[in-house]
Amino acid sequence: MGLSTDQIRVLDCVIQHRASTEWNLAARLAMTAMTLSASLEQLEKDGLIARVTGPDEHAIIVNPTAEGIAVFETVSPVLDDVIIQGLEAMGDAEIAILAGALIKICHNLTKHPDLLMSTDELIH
Numbered sequence: 001m002g003l004s005t006d007q008i009r010v011l012d013c014v015i016q017h018r019a020s021t022e023w024n025l026a027a028r029l030a031m032t033a034m035t036l037s038a039s040l041e042q043l044e045k046d047g048l049i050a051r052v053t054g055p056d057e058h059a060i061i062v063n064p065t066a067e068g069i070a071v072f073e074t075v076s077p078v079l080d081d082v083i084i085q086g087l088e089a090m091g092d093a094e095i096a097i098l099a100g101a102l103i104k105i106c107h108n109l110t111k112h113p114d115l116l117m118s119t120d121e122l123i124h
Helices: 005-016 022-029 033-045 066-087 092-111 113-118
Strands: 049-053 060-064
Touching (some): 022 033, 022 060
Antiparallel strands (some): 049 060
8 A cells, every 4th residue: 555645644644633623634734625635535445544423413533543553653764764864964953944934834824724725726
């Protein structure tokens, strides 16, 4: 089973934030609803997540399965190595600046989820 970068990101977020709604996951990941939905559908088909209707019968709650956690634990060290290699040539100050900028971008995007959802037409 090969996982896309988006699917790995989604699976990681589902593991870190169990019992999240699809909407909350999209906001946390700064991902469009369409992109998230495609990843969730494949992860569910592969048995890596489970989706259930929430108590209000509108929201969909997403949780990892035991298999999903096991797969992520296998993939995670490989991703860590890739990130380390990518940052290898950067100094500590450069990494701190990059991390700060990425945090700010994510924060700004989660404050404006309407912008994320409206990009579906542009991307697809």
